[in-house]
Amino acid sequence: MFYVELLIAGLVQGAMYAMMALGLTLIYGLLRILHIAHAAFFTLGGYVGVLAANSGLPLGAAAALGVLVAATAGPLVYGTVYRPLLDKPPYVALIASIGLLIAMEDGFRLLFGPYGLSFAENPWFVTGPDLGGIFLNWVQIALGLSAVLAIAGLGLFAVGSRAGVAWRATVDDPEMAMSFGVSPERVRLLAFALASALAGLAGFLVGLLNNLIEPGMGNITSYKGLAIVVLGGLGNVPGTLWASLLLGVAESFGTIYLDKILDRDAIAFFILVAVLMWRPQGLARGR
Amino acid sequence: MDAYLTSLLTFVAINVTLALGLNLITGFCGQVSLGHAAFFGAGAYAAALVTTAGHPFALGLLAAMATAGVLGLVVGLASLRVREDFLAITTMGAGFLFLGFVRKQEWLGGEFGIPGIRPPFGPEGMAILAVASALLVWAAGIAVRRSWMGRIFLAIARDEEAASSLGIDTARFKLAAFLLGTVSAGLAGAVYAHVVQLIVPDAFGFIQSITILAMVVVGGIGSNLGAVAGAVLLTLLPEMFRFVDTYKLLVYGGLLILVMHLSPDGLVGIARRLLGAVRR
Amino acid sequence: MSLLEIREVSRAFGGVVAVDRVSLAVEPGAFLGLIGPNGAGKTTLLRLTCGLERPDGGSIRFDGRDVTRLPPHRRAQRGLVLTHQVVRPFRDLTLTDNVLLGAAREFGRDPLRALATFAYRDRRAEAEALLARVGIADFAGRTAAEVPLGILKRMQIARALATGPRLLLLDEPLAGLNQTEARAIGDLLTRLHDEGLTLVLIEHNLAEVLRIARRLAVLDRGRLLAEGEPEAVMRDPAVRRAYLGEAA
Numbered sequence: 001m002f003y004v005e006l007l008i009a010g011l012v013q014g015a016m017y018a019m020m021a022l023g024l025t026l027i028y029g030l031l032r033i034l035h036i037a038h039a040a041f042f043t044l045g046g047y048v049g050v051l052a053a054n055s056g057l058p059l060g061a062a063a064a065l066g067v068l069v070a071a072t073a074g075p076l077v078y079g080t081v082y083r084p085l086l087d088k089p090p091y092v093a094l095i096a097s098i099g100l101l102i103a104m105e106d107g108f109r110l111l112f113g114p115y116g117l118s119f120a121e122n123p124w125f126v127t128g129p130d131l132g133g134i135f136l137n138w139v140q141i142a143l144g145l146s147a148v149l150a151i152a153g154l155g156l157f158a159v160g161s162r163a164g165v166a167w168r169a170t171v172d173d174p175e176m177a178m179s180f181g182v183s184p185e186r187v188r189l190l191a192f193a194l195a196s197a198l199a200g201l202a203g204f205l206v207g208l209l210n211n212l213i214e215p216g217m218g219n220i221t222s223y224k225g226l227a228i229v230v231l232g233g234l235g236n237v238p239g240t241l242w243a244s245l246l247l248g249v250a251e252s253f254g255t256i257y258l259d260k261i262l263d264r265d266a267i268a269f270f271i272l273v274a275v276l277m278w279r280p281q282g283l284a285r286g287r
Numbered sequence: 288m289d290a291y292l293t294s295l296l297t298f299v300a301i302n303v304t305l306a307l308g309l310n311l312i313t314g315f316c317g318q319v320s321l322g323h324a325a326f327f328g329a330g331a332y333a334a335a336l337v338t339t340a341g342h343p344f345a346l347g348l349l350a351a352m353a354t355a356g357v358l359g360l361v362v363g364l365a366s367l368r369v370r371e372d373f374l375a376i377t378t379m380g381a382g383f384l385f386l387g388f389v390r391k392q393e394w395l396g397g398e399f400g401i402p403g404i405r406p407p408f409g410p411e412g413m414a415i416l417a418v419a420s421a422l423l424v425w426a427a428g429i430a431v432r433r434s435w436m437g438r439i440f441l442a443i444a445r446d447e448e449a450a451s452s453l454g455i456d457t458a459r460f461k462l463a464a465f466l467l468g469t470v471s472a473g474l475a476g477a478v479y480a481h482v483v484q485l486i487v488p489d490a491f492g493f494i495q496s497i498t499i500l501a502m503v504v505v506g507g508i509g510s511n512l513g514a515v516a517g518a519v520l521l522t523l524l525p526e527m528f529r530f531v532d533t534y535k536l537l538v539y540g541g542l543l544i545l546v547m548h549l550s551p552d553g554l555v556g557i558a559r560r561l562l563g564a565v566r567r
Numbered sequence: 568m569s570l571l572e573i574r575e576v577s578r579a580f581g582g583v584v585a586v587d588r589v590s591l592a593v594e595p596g597a598f599l600g601l602i603g604p605n606g607a608g609k610t611t612l613l614r615l616t617c618g619l620e621r622p623d624g625g626s627i628r629f630d631g632r633d634v635t636r637l638p639p640h641r642r643a644q645r646g647l648v649l650t651h652q653v654v655r656p657f658r659d660l661t662l663t664d665n666v667l668l669g670a671a672r673e674f675g676r677d678p679l680r681a682l683a684t685f686a687y688r689d690r691r692a693e694a695e696a697l698l699a700r701v702g703i704a705d706f707a708g709r710t711a712a713e714v715p716l717g718i719l720k721r722m723q724i725a726r727a728l729a730t731g732p733r734l735l736l737l738d739e740p741l742a743g744l745n746q747t748e749a750r751a752i753g754d755l756l757t758r759l760h761d762e763g764l765t766l767v768l769i770e771h772n773l774a775e776v777l778r779i780a781r782r783l784a785v786l787d788r789g790r791l792l793a794e795g796e797p798e799a800v801m802r803d804p805a806v807r808r809a810y811l812g813e814a815a
Contacts, residue, residue, distance in 0.1 A: 028372075032372070034372070034375060034376065081544060085547060085548065088547075088551055089551075090371075090372070091375075091508075092551045094319065094375060095500065095501075095543055095547055096543060096544050096547040096548070098321075098497055098500070098540075099501075099539070099540040099541065099543025099544040099547070101540070102494075102497065102536045102537075102539055102543075103536070103537050103540025103541050103543075103544065104540070105536070105540075106535075106537040106540060107537060109536075110534070223379060223383065223493070226376050226379070227380055229376075230369075230372075230373050259391075260391060261388070261391055262384075262387045262388060262391060263386075263387040263390050263391055265383060265387060266383050266386065266387020268380075269379075269380035269381070269383040269384045269387070270384055270387075272377070272380045273365060273377065273381065273384060276365065276368060276369050276373065276377060277365060277368065430682065433685050434682050434683070434684055434685050435680075435681040435682075435684045436674075436678060436682040438664075438667070438671060439668075439671050439675070439678075439681055441660075442668050445659075446655050446657065448619065448639075448651075448655070449651065449655040450640075451638065451639045451640040451643070452617065452619075452639055452640075452643060452649050452651070453648075453668060453669055453671060453675070453726070453730055454640050454643035454648070454671070454675040454730050455640055455643075455672070456640045456641075456676045457640065459676065459678055460681075462678075463678035463682075
């Protein structure tokens with residue numbers, strides 16, 4: 001039973017990583033930007049959600065609001081920070097992204113205080129179904145479900161809809177896509193909106209799970225997200241998903257068995273370095 | 288000299304040493320590293336272990352440079368195996384790995400670090416030592432810049448495939464860049480440990496790595512003078528304006544974005560363009 | 568003995584065989600034109616030769632030694648040098664400095680010596696002489712970002728010459744140039760060949776290749792179709808069918 005619980009906790013954590021890493025990998029696939037500031041949208045979703053919930057909105061509506069604000073802020077930031085830097089060497093956007101992350105994080109600290117905010121009421125956290133002896137709270141279930149739904153939705157979107165086809169065309173060959181009347185700019189805005197929405201939702205749910213929203217809550221997740229993106233083979237969606245789940249489970253077991261040697265947050269990077277030594281192109285074949 | 292000014296000078300010099308070292312790797316050779324603080328930390332820990340065990344400071348200094356340099360070679364070798372895009376993430380990972388490892392080691396003091404590191408000199412002496420280290424690394428930076436090594440680094444930074452087509456062993460030169468840069472960080476670490484006399488893992492985290500990178504970038508990536516200017520500016524700024532201290536990270540972040548937008552080649556780039564405009 | 572000996576070399580990308588068991592020998596002092604329709608595997612063969620790609624099978628010998636497993640810089644060290652189809656100048660450097668980098672070959676395997684050698688300026692004269700040799704001495708002080716493509720193409724040849732090549736591989740040196748410029752560079756290559764340099768080039772400008780190359784090799788769908796004197800090759804019915812028939 002203990003192992004099953006560890007496994008499930010790991011998968012839930014992995015689902016959360018997947019929601020973050022998916023956005024990172026989409027943005028990398030389109031723009032070749034390592035979007036480290038993705039963490040700030042995770043935190044933004046959390047803050048908007050907790051403020052809305054504590055002002056009396058039901059949790060579902062608070063979550064929606066958090067997602068909406070993150071989804072609006074993402075494209076805005078793309079337009080102001082990244083767009084002017086697209087033709088510069090890649091380190092330029094990376095450093096701007098780091099700047100954006102630390103500025104936004106400090107902004108949260110100045111606005112909402114360094115110690116973070118908790119939910120006045122957090123009913124999903126304390127209740128949950130009993131699944132034959134394994135207890136999961138509703139937040140964990142919501143995390144897992146949202147990840148599955150979001151990923152399935154994205155998959156359907158990419159394969160089935162016109163916009164999705166335009167998107168894949170833009171990733172494969174932007175110039176060709178343009179000559180067929182696809183606006184790469186709109187695809188990029190859409191990517192930032194979707195990625196930031198996913199991050200905002202993940203941030204809100206993690207906030208519920210820890211019952212705490214704090215300025216730096218997204219950082220480690222975002223760094224790990226980047227490690228996952230690299231592990232998954234940069235821009236490779238299935239690879240990213242596998243790597244997310246693998247990391248969630250590895251961390252869950254690693255915390256028990258590696259505690260004397262490495263702290264939890266270093267496990268991701270240990271796996272990253274070990275895998276890159278073994279397969280420099282990442283777990284999945286790069287495109 | 289005033290005790291406050293002495294300590295300020297010491298920290299400026301340590302940061303100059305760090306920025307110049309990172310500039311060798313990221314500025315000259317084009318290998319973006321997000322883990323420079325780990326080598327700084329490795330140097331600090333190595334030196335502290337040696338001198339708290341009762342050995343002379345000079346030995347600590349050597350141990351610091353050797354440890355940081357060996358780690359630098361290891362990370363450099365790892366980075367050779369991965370694509371360019373991966374490198375920033377791999378070095379970031381190396382930084383977290385260092386921190387995650389040190390935190391759990393009892394013989395390194397775990398979370399609480401190593402206390403009671405006895406400085407070999409008084410505050411003035413340590414300031415002189417820090418400045419001397421900075422000048423040494425500066426001289427090394429100028430030597431690299433003026434030599435064929437600098438030219439070859441430049442070629443690798445601009446276009447690695449073209450460089451290798453010209454008969455340049457890019458792997459060997461990248462390793463050389465990592466070695467030089469990380470040995471400098473080790474030197475800075477040894478000095479730092481004996482100035483603050485208590486080292487904790489958190490002093491060598493990601494934020495510290497980013498701060499060093501910010502110095503290089505704000506000053507002007509790929510320029511020794513730029514690295515020095517950036518380190519001096521970003522060390523003094525929070526001191527000169529108390530309000531900046533409260534908003535320190537907001538200002539750092541904002542500066543990074545601003546500089547990347549207005550002048551990706553930093554303050555040095557701005558100065559160069561101003562001079563050019565005056566000459567015309 | 569041949570200077571370059573390619574034996575049964577193959578390379579596939581995914582399921583597509585780009586180069587299929589090609590064997591080719593280049594004698595010292597040769598001037599070989601490698602032609603073939605788009606997608607025939609010419610560029611891949613060149614990249615295999617200089618080491619930017621690794622073959623799936625077969626071997627490559629240069630100057631009597633097996634270089635199949637050597638990385639590009641080691642081959643360049645031995646004098647097997649490539650110029651890229653898309654000119655890859657170091658854009659913020661002057662043409663002189665660009666050409667000077669060719670001389671970095673001397674230090675290319677020895678960081679310590681590179682660090683110890685400041686004598687960078689006294690090579691300036693050599694670099695300028697090379698720029699004069701390819702006919703662009705007037706542009707020496709301009710940065711690569713400022714000069715037109717035709718000048719860059721010559722600069723790239725000068726830079727390759729600065730490495731002291733024994734065999735120069737040229738990937739479409741005439742691509743993107745107008746007829747006058749192309750002819751001028753064709754003349755330059757002929758002159759370099761007359762001065763004793765061994766050359767292999769890929770080129771789509773068939774008229775110019777026929778004018779300057781002393782031997783031709785034809786690739787089609789990864790296979791070597793024919794090789795020999797240009798006139799004989801062009802009379803070969805298989806070549807006419809596969810290559811010219813398709814072009815017409």
